[in-house]
Amino acid sequence: MKRFFFLISLLYISTIAFAQQNQNVDFKACNASLRFDVPQEKVIGNVTYTFEVQNKKPDTIYIDARNMQFSDVKINGKKSGWVNSATALKLYKGYKKGANTITFSYSAQPKQSLYFIKLDCPECQGGKEQQIWTQGQGKYTSHWLPSFDDMNEKVIFGFDITFDKDYTILANGEKTFDEVMENKPLRKVSYQMKRPMSSYLVMLAIGKYKKSLGSISKSNTPLEFYIRPDDVSKIEPTYRYSKQIFDFFEEEIGVPYPWDIYRQVPAIDFLYAGMENTTSTIFSQDFVVDSIGFNDRTYINVNAHELAHQWFGNLITAKSGKHHWLQEGFATYYALLAERELFGEDHFNYELYDMAERLQMVSASKTDTIPILSEEASSLTYYQKGAWALHVLRKGVGEDAFRKAVKNYLEKYAYKNVETDDFLAEINKVSNYDTEDFKKRWLESSVFPVKEAVDILNENKFMQLYFKLGELVDKRFKEKGPIFKQILQSDMYYPVKEEVLLQTAEVPFEDKKELITLAMKSGNVKLRQAVARTLTTIPDDYYEEYKSLLEDESYINREIALNVLYSRFPEKRKELLDLSDEWVGFNDKNLRILWLTLAYATPEYREAQKADIYAELQLYASPRYASKVRQNALSNLLYIGKPDPIVWANLVNATLHHRWQFAKFGRESIRKLLKQEGYREFFEGIMPDLPEPEQRKLQQLLDE
Structure with missing residues (x-):
């Protein structure tokens, strides 16, 4: 119990200390000179910060730094009093009121936020792919650069970065210097920001890239x-x-x-x-x-x-997670406004409707009961409910007044931190809209106001028709068939036509053949995809027509159609596989991996090539490829079900991948296999040949 209170006290003291630092210390600028030890996945740097001590001189000044080693720490050119912990560089002597400068050298092997990508990619230029990039969302930059987890500390950053001369080196700001070093296979590139920003927005990206010829806004x-x-x-x-x-x-x-x-x-x-x-x-x-x-x-x-x-997050930044919707809700809503500009009102309203459906579902099921104004709110709440809240506000205030309020808000708080009431105060200046009631309904309640959303959507004629179409679900097909035909022959926005096809999914083919033919002849990839997804029974005489989906300018349509036709027409499998054997598909090689799987599983098909077909699948499952390719290949290899130590080893390797979605897939796949007879012994058998970190992870899974 004493230890518990001691830890709580430390947390309290740390929080108070950082709050005092924000009041009394203002970090102005950072200049960092960085290089990398790629084999060790280490970043090495020399850093200069300028800062100003205001008001009361603090006992300790903190710079967030996770598991870093420091040397040559100097304040104002002199050795200072400092100590390094697992989370921060702490300065306790050497600074004065007014302007100060601190310099130091450091190194780090970050466990997160800076990632070294190294692939032995047979298809890449040179046979290899190497990238270094950052992801500092939240407060993670301090894992690779001594900086500030507090979003309220804004700094002007500058970088000098040295790396292999054949690589593109990118960082925040304008490039001010780029030169290959004399007699060395290295280049030095400098970038400089002119205005301050929060540390979580610092970035690096290094890789072999080509730049477009250029565009100017x-x-x-x-x-x-x-x-x-x-x-x-x-x-x-x-x-x-x-x-x-x-x-x-x-x-x-x-x-x-x-x-x-x-x-x-x-x-x-x-x-x-x-x-x-x-x-x-x-x-x-x-x-x-x-x-x-x-x-x-x-x-x-x-x-x-x-x-x-x-603008929303970088120019102005939320003071705390409670006001995170001021970033994500705004970005989500303005992305929708951009889509409205590109694709029209019907698209815009349908996307809002789609969001509303998801929000209504979680609200009705009470699986998401935290309101927008909370540090614990979900991404769905911050992003999509936040966007809807802004749409309601824009509707209530009027578009011109809303624009004026947003403009005033951004100009007033530029390069500063904000909270929700700062924005609502600007709304109040341009309208008589009841922002207090709005705040209660949309920001402080966990309930999604369905009726208010539906009333707004019903102002759009397309959505009126879409809702009326939904009312026909329980009607007999004979009653609604003529209406469906009229819709499919019209130039209405395609989601209405998709809804027609969804409502006919269980209707016998002969009864709906005319509608299917209209959809297939439309040439609309999305509408043809709806046919592919809903047409579960394909008559023999419709084979050729359905087969035309394999020629669509859509990798999804081709994947669905190949799967369906392969299953429905066993006698056509050789023809289908011959037709599709050059397909690749998306970056995850969805079509190539599907073809390999079907070709391997098909008796008497290219028997002499079976070993090579399986070996190619194994290759895609290996660490030589990106995680989406690997996961796709591993899923199909598990479906094939061949006892294969290489597959099992690649599953174990996946559990340590930096991309959490792939690591989760690896763990869950192993857990499923361990429930099957004999697999515990199989995994125990491969353990001695695994690298030590993978052995430890596998043992954890075996011990569950």
Whole structure:
């Protein structure tokens, strides 16, 4: 009990100390010179901070630093009093009231937030793929750079980075220097920010990238789009509409883009969809698509969301997690406004409806009972309920007044920290809207106001029709068939037509054949996909028509159709496999891995190549590939079910992957196998040949 109170006291003292530091110490600028020991996955740096001691001189000044080693710590050019803990560099002597400078050297082997990607990729240029990138969302930058976990401490950052001369080196701000070092295979690149930002928005990205020829916004901001050399042909579909979104935001928000440059760069095995680092968004390689993949999966929404954060989150930053919706709700909503600009009102309202359905579901099930204004709220609440709250507010206030309030809010608190009442105060200045009632209904209640949302959606004619169509679910097909035909023959937005097909899923084929034919002849990839998903019984004489889905400009349509036809028409399997044996699909090789699996499982099909087919699947499951490829291949190898120590070893390796989704897949797959007879002995048999960290992880799973 005493130890418990001691720990609580330490936490309390630490919290008070940091609060006092914010009141009395203002860190102004950071200049960091960085290099990397790639084999050891280590970052090594020399750092200079300038700071000002105001008011009362604190006993200790803290710089957050997780598990780092320090040397040559000097304040104002002299050796200082300092101590290093597992979480911070603590300064207790050597600083004075007024301006100060601290310099030090450090090294770190970060367990998170900075990642070294090293793939022996047979298909990559040079046969290898190496990247270094950061993900500091929240308060994680202090794992690789001595900085500040508190979002309220804003600093002007500058970087000098040294790395292999053949690599592109990116960081926040404008590039001020780039030169290959004399007589060394290294280059030094410098970047400099001009305005302050929170530490969690610091970024690095190093890899072999090509940059687009360049784009300039209407306001003359340079826009830089990066891509891996192997993906140069994908740069246009990946970054499609980027300039339009940028120009739209500047006009819609009414405040010019607050930084000097904007760049975007994809990262292999990135943890999330994207991260809005100041001036430089890093996003997942999964969104790098060709012209076919663009029809299935686009970067547009993530692109707009992360760009909106340059204003909402980076220019102004929430004071605490309680007000996190001021970042995520705004970014989600403005991304929808960008999509409305690109794709129209019907698309915009349907996306709002889709969000509302998810929010209503969790609200009704009471699985998410935490309101927006809470540090414990879910992502769904911060992002999507936050977006809906803003839409309600915009509707209630009026679009012009809302724009004026947002503009005033951003200009008043630029480069500062904010809370919800700061924003609502600006709403109050431009309208008589009852923000207190709004706050209670939308921000302080865990209930999603369904009726209010539906009333707003019903202002759109497309949504009126969509809701009326939903009322026909229980009607007999003969009654609603003529209406469905009329809808499919119209130019209505495709979700209405999708709903028609969903409502006919259980209707006998002959009864709905005319509707299916209309949908298939529409040429709309999404509508044809709805046919693929809902047509569970395919008559023999419809084989050729359904087979046309294999020619669609859609990797999803091809995958669904190949699976369905392979299962429904065993006599056509050789024909289907011959037709699809050159397919690859998305970055996760969905079509290639499906083909390998079906080809291996098909008796009397390319028997002489079976060993090579299986070996290719094994290769994709190995650490030589990105986690999405590996997971796809491992899932299919587990489906095949061949006793294979290589597969089991790759599953164990997956459990230690930095990408938590893949690590979870590895753990859960092993747990399932351990429930089957004989697999405990199989895993125990491979353990001696595994690296020590993998042995420890496997033993944990065996001991559960």
